[in-house]
Amino acid sequence: MLISASKTKCMTTSKTPLRCMLVVNDQIIHRVTKFKYLGIEISGFGDVENEVREQTTKTLRIAACLNENIWRNKHIGIEAKSRIYKATVRPIMTYTVETRPETAKTKRMMETAEMKVLRRIAGKTLLDRDVNEWVLSRKKWNEHMSRMDNNRLVKIVGDKSPLGRRSTRRPRSIIAAYESWLVSHESCR
Known part of the structure; x- marks a missing residue:
């Protein structure tokens, strides 16, 4: 097997930066701190939050592309929309999930993205x-x-109920109320 030293890169994984030099056929292999492999950015410092953030962003972009044609279409049932979601959108978000460590923050980021898409499918908002x-x-x-x-x-x-009745007129603006308060207090001096 031949290794091309000009095309090959190496990365060390550590919380603190390590200095190491890899030499193949008297050529030094270029060292990097992060690289993209199959669309996923791998970091040497174990920073998985950026990776999850990128994947959730891609997921939401794809879901937004399906918004007009699929999610808002009244002729497609929720079951069909959910099957489309499970077949097209969810795999984007869960790509490489088996190989990375799971933290509370990454769980929350993925749940938030999934709920955004599911609310679009159901036609609900956060206010519902x-x-x-x-x-x-x-x-x-x-x-x-x-x-x-x-x-x-x-x-x-x-425990109290309001005393008196509210006027049928439009309420005064805050500025007008403040000005009248100032006038009444000026006369007291």
């Missing part, structure tokens, strides 16, 4: 919340308020 989750959170908040001391401002405000 499950009603049951909202009801549960309200119940928890009410229980929390009932355990508070009676002198806490949140409990006082939560």
Whole structure:
């Protein structure tokens, strides 16, 4: 087997930069800190977050290309859209996932990208919340308020209902309210 020293590069993997020299046929092999292999950037410092960020960006780009024709198409069912997602989009995101270490941050990045695509498929936004989750959170908040001391401002405000009636006119602007407050305080001096 012949090795071309001009085309070959070497990389060391370490948290701290190492100096090493590789020589083949009296030619020094060029040392690099990162390189692309099959579309994935491999870093000598074990920085997988950039790799995951690139893959999630590619995934979201591909999903955006399918947005008009597939995800927003009302004639295609959600099951079919989900099969298209699993066959075309998910493999881009999970490419080389078996060979890299998994951290909490990389997990979160991949989950976030997947949820963005799944929300597009379902036609939901971040503002669309499950009603049951909202009801549960309200119940928890009410229980929390009932355990508070009676002198806490949140409990006082939560127990009171507003006094009087609101005017039917448009509310005054903040600037006008501030100017009238200044005038009233100027006359008190």
